[in-house]
Amino acid sequence: MYKKITGTDAYQEPMLISPSAHFSMGGLWVDYELQSNLPGLFVLGEANFADHGANRLGANSLLQACVDGYFILPHTLMHYLAGETALGARKLAAEERLLQEARARIDLLQNIKGMRTADQFHRALGALLTQKCGLIRERGQLQEGLKEVKELQKSFYEDLFLPETGEGLHMELEKALRVEDYLELAQLIFTDALQREESCGAHFRVEYQTEQGEAARNDAEFQFVSAWESTSEGFQLHREALHFQYMQPQERSYQ
Amino acid sequence: MLDPKIPEGPLDQKWQQFKAQARLISPANRRKYRVIVVGTGLAGSAAAASLAELGFSCEVFTYHESPRRAHSVAAQGGINAAKGYKNDGDSVWRMFQDTLKGGDFRSREASVFRMAECSMALIDQAVAQGVPFAREYSGYLANRSFGGVQVSRTFYARGQTGQQLLQGAYQALMRMVATGSVTLHTCHEMLDLILEEGQAKGIIARNLETGAITAHAADAVVLATGGYGKIYYLSTLAMLCNGSAIWRAHRRGAYFAAPSWTQFHPTSLPQLGPYQSKLTLMSESLRNDGRIWVPQNRGIIVPPPTFPKRSATIIWNANTRLTVI
Amino acid sequence: MKLTLKIWRQPNPRAKGTFETYSLEDLNPAMSVPEMLDVLNEQLMAAGKTPIAFDSDCREGICGQCGFVINGDVHSPERGATTCQTHLRSFQSGDTLVLEPFRAKAFPIKKDLCVDRRALDRIIMKGGYISVQTGQAPEANSTRIPLEQAETAFEAAACIGCGACVATCKNASAALFTGAKISHLALLPQGEPEAAKRVQAMVAQMDVEGFGACSMTGACEVVCPQGVSIAHIVRMHAEFWKS
Numbered sequence: 175m176y177k178k179i180t181g182t183d184a185y186q187e188p189m190l191i192s193p194s195a196h197f198s199m200g201g202l203w204v205d206y207e208l209q210s211n212l213p214g215l216f217v218l219g220e221a222n223f224a225d226h227g228a229n230r231l232g233a234n235s236l237l238q239a240c241v242d243g244y245f246i247l248p249h250t251l252m253h254y255l256a257g258e259t260a261l262g263a264r265k266l267a268a269e270e271r272l273l274q275e276a277r278a279r280i281d282l283l284q285n286i287k288g289m290r291t292a293d294q295f296h297r298a299l300g301a302l303l304t305q306k307c308g309l310i311r312e313r314g315q316l317q318e319g320l321k322e323v324k325e326l327q328k329s330f331y332e333d334l335f336l337p338e339t340g341e342g343l344h345m346e347l348e349k350a351l352r353v354e355d356y357l358e359l360a361q362l363i364f365t366d367a368l369q370r371e372e373s374c375g376a377h378f379r380v381e382y383q384t385e386q387g388e389a390a391r392n393d394a395e396f397q398f399v400s401a402w403e404s405t406s407e408g409f410q411l412h413r414e415a416l417h418f419q420y421m422q423p424q425e426r427s428y429q
Numbered sequence: 430m431l432d433p434k435i436p437e438g439p440l441d442q443k444w445q446q447f448k449a450q451a452r453l454i455s456p457a458n459r460r461k462y463r464v465i466v467v468g469t470g471l472a473g474s475a476a477a478a479s480l481a482e483l484g485f486s487c488e489v490f491t492y493h494e495s496p497r498r499a500h501s502v503a504a505q506g507g508i509n510a511a512k513g514y515k516n517d518g519d520s521v522w523r524m525f526q527d528t529l530k531g532g533d534f535r536s537r538e539a540s541v542f543r544m545a546e547c548s549m550a551l552i553d554q555a556v557a558q559g560v561p562f563a564r565e566y567s568g569y570l571a572n573r574s575f576g577g578v579q580v581s582r583t584f585y586a587r588g589q590t591g592q593q594l595l596q597g598a599y600q601a602l603m604r605m606v607a608t609g610s611v612t613l614h615t616c617h618e619m620l621d622l623i624l625e626e627g628q629a630k631g632i633i634a635r636n637l638e639t640g641a642i643t644a645h646a647a648d649a650v651v652l653a654t655g656g657y658g659k660i661y662y663l664s665t666l667a668m669l670c671n672g673s674a675i676w677r678a679h680r681r682g683a684y685f686a687a688p689s690w691t692q693f694h695p696t697s698l699p700q701l702g703p704y705q706s707k708l709t710l711m712s713e714s715l716r717n718d719g720r721i722w723v724p725q726n727r728g729i730i731v732p733p734p735t736f737p738k739r740s741a742t743i744i745w746n747a748n749t750r751l752t753v754i
Numbered sequence: 755m756k757l758t759l760k761i762w763r764q765p766n767p768r769a770k771g772t773f774e775t776y777s778l779e780d781l782n783p784a785m786s787v788p789e790m791l792d793v794l795n796e797q798l799m800a801a802g803k804t805p806i807a808f809d810s811d812c813r814e815g816i817c818g819q820c821g822f823v824i825n826g827d828v829h830s831p832e833r834g835a836t837t838c839q840t841h842l843r844s845f846q847s848g849d850t851l852v853l854e855p856f857r858a859k860a861f862p863i864k865k866d867l868c869v870d871r872r873a874l875d876r877i878i879m880k881g882g883y884i885s886v887q888t889g890q891a892p893e894a895n896s897t898r899i900p901l902e903q904a905e906t907a908f909e910a911a912a913c914i915g916c917g918a919c920v921a922t923c924k925n926a927s928a929a930l931f932t933g934a935k936i937s938h939l940a941l942l943p944q945g946e947p948e949a950a951k952r953v954q955a956m957v958a959q960m961d962v963e964g965f966g967a968c969s970m971t972g973a974c975e976v977v978c979p980q981g982v983s984i985a986h987i988v989r990m991h992a993e994f995w996k997s
């Protein structure tokens with residue numbers, strides 16, 4: 175497989191490896207019933223934030239997805255629905271307005287008529303995140319990164335190019351819509367990484383390490399889950415305190 | 430402070446407690462309730478199939494043309510379950526401890542315990558669906574030790590564990606599509622969440638084949654749309670993986686937790702050029718302790734390689750140590 | 755390296771398609787074929803032209819989303835590889851590559867290189883499962899399955915549903931795809947109770963979808979990226995007569 179992809183024979187040459195983004199522990203906040211703070215909105219699997227904490231153990235991701243879907247949601251969702259009157263064929267009041275909004279959003283992107291493709295913006299955003307909010311994070315870099323994402327976002331709305339593709343499949347539009355969302359999410363990623371002034375799991379802040387270079391958690395101040403809300407004034411932090419009754423937090427060590 | 434609504438009682442009885450006290454809907458009334466499920470990976474397919482089996486009406490959305498293409502297929506290593514088949518002292522409690530510790534004490538005890546608790550039934554479920562897990566000569570299920578834990582609790586199907594589990598869930602889903610209790614909307618991407626008096630009641634979706642944008646109403650909305658690691662562009666994720674569904678829900682008020690916690694996999698293949706679109710993963714099962722690599726074809730004699738001596742740079746990270754040659 | 759590409763362009767399912775020729779320079783042999791198309795699309799868009807629609811997702815040979823025909827080879831000139839696992843080093847600088855979609859009556863062309871393969875899902879829908887409700891399952895180790903049998907079942911289950919077998923068959927038959935699923939489930943004791951019903955319904959659906967009869971040439975096995983064996987077609991026939 176190594177040879178198939180890289181064209182290099184691992185019997186003869188050392189294999190090169192690189193780290194790459196893999197699993198998102200973060201996701202929409204859910205309670206024990208897998209329900210978000212919005213009633214009726216349930217979130218499962220990798221899309222939620224729940225069982226893996228700051229670092230997921232190998233072979234637990236498939237498990238969480240399966241368990242959420244087969245064994246937990248059927249019970250918690252029925253519990254929720256039992257308190258609701260079924261909608262039936264009733265139309266929702268907000269439908270028309272939201273349909274309009276969705277169409278307007280697409281028109282807006284289509285009418286920018288700039289020079290750069292969605293992929294170009296995505297690659298630029300990816301490089302920026304990898305550099306400034308990748309394996310190793312540092313306050314100054316994070317602050318810079320946040321500023322740069324905002325600039326990139328600005329140029330997205332000035333310089334996006336979407337081709338005319340006629341009817342049917344329009345993969346460039348699909349990409350553009352996703353990148354538009356990523357440009358917003360990236361700002362929250364930087365904000366969150368800045369706010370959490372400790373090292374834990376996959377989040378390693380150079381300012382917070384032990385003398386041996388191990389991650390230094392700060393249980394006194396950060397033993398909580400950060401749950402962010404987007405408001406007109408920016409991102410607002412809510413906390414869920416974590417209580418450990420059955421197992422006391424210990425320091426991680428790979429020595 | 431957010432309230433996670435954890436049931437009272439001792440840790441190992443919370444979930445039983447919840448189930449015993451949860452409200453129910455009679456079988457005859459369930460079909461009146463419509464549930465939207467977005468995403469058909471393991472979580473989404475499993476949820477939709479199970480809900481439909483109970484009698485609920487499900488509207489299932491995926492941007493793929495077939496539910497089977499979801500990115501769950503790419504998970505290779507295996508799936509953990511505290512079956513304790515190896516007589517090595519494994520148990521739900523031990524799995525709970527490993528997971529909590531692995532998560533660096535930033536997850537919720539009750540949720541972690543429940544995942545470990547339900548892991549055993551999941552293996553039963555998958556085997557009954559026909560998932561071809563690895564077996565011993567005796568015909569019993571095989572296990573390996575994985576991810577740095579001291580017990581062998583990982584079940585696997587060669588390098589295709591995710592693919593095989595998803596096949597099981599996909600097949601269960603298609604069975605319910607055939608009965609008419611699941612309506613499948615393929616090539617549809619969610620663009621927005623519809624709220625009514627603060628409650629989630631539907632979605633706006635775009636048909637990728639025709640461009641049509643439509644509204645869909647339901648009594649509850651379930652998002653099982655996977656991770657957003659592709660935001661880094663170069664990642665181990667599939668090209669289409671995205672964070673749009675959860676981000677759009679977030680914009681409508683759903684809180685986003687720990688957005689910056691993305692796991693980096695230490696052993697992907699290297700970056701070769703600017704055109705590159707993804708970094709393929711070398712399975713952990715390959716580089717695990719004690720694995721020996723042997724040539725696929727017998728009789729290949731490999732001379733001991735003479736690797737150039739270069740100083741190794743070691744990057745430290747909380748959960749991995751990488752040696753970059 | 756340098757390549758000339760002749761690519762099938764078809765704006766919609768009803769339109770008549772044609773080949774268009776493009777040339778690319780400065781390509782890196784380590785690029786995969788979809789990555790080459792990414793590069794081409796960037797250039798087309800820079801020139802104000804419509805990019806080429808093609809499918810790909812995992813780009814590591816596991817999801818079954820990618821696939822077209824390259825110089826008459828389904829997926830790839832390499833054996834056991836999907837299109838996304840095919841790299842430019844498989845070709846020579848100066849080569850001409852002809853890219854066209856999978857061709858089969860049951861796979862209508864959507865646009866350019868994209869085809870609709872939902873017919874395969876509809877075959878599965880007819881019985882490609884074991885009916886077990888969540889919660890019903892007995893303890894996993896209560897049934898022992900001999901190692902060899904389990905391995906053969908796995909090999910059949912390894913199918914990624916890409917449809918290459920159909921695209922290469924002169925009759926556009928889905929026998930390997932269907933046979934693999936029937937064989938996977940028939941080899942396991944769990945699948946036994948529904949075996950007869952399953953094989954009847956799935957085989958009937960193949961005809962409904964417009965897939966042809968097995969051509970008995972074994973071409974499918976050769977292009978299958980997972981190396982699924984035609985022995986599974988034989989087992990499907992055996993199961994069919996048994997039912």
Ligand code: FES
Pocket residue numbers: 809810811812813814815816817818819820821836837838839
């Ligand atoms: S893109 Fe997934 S198999 Fe080729």
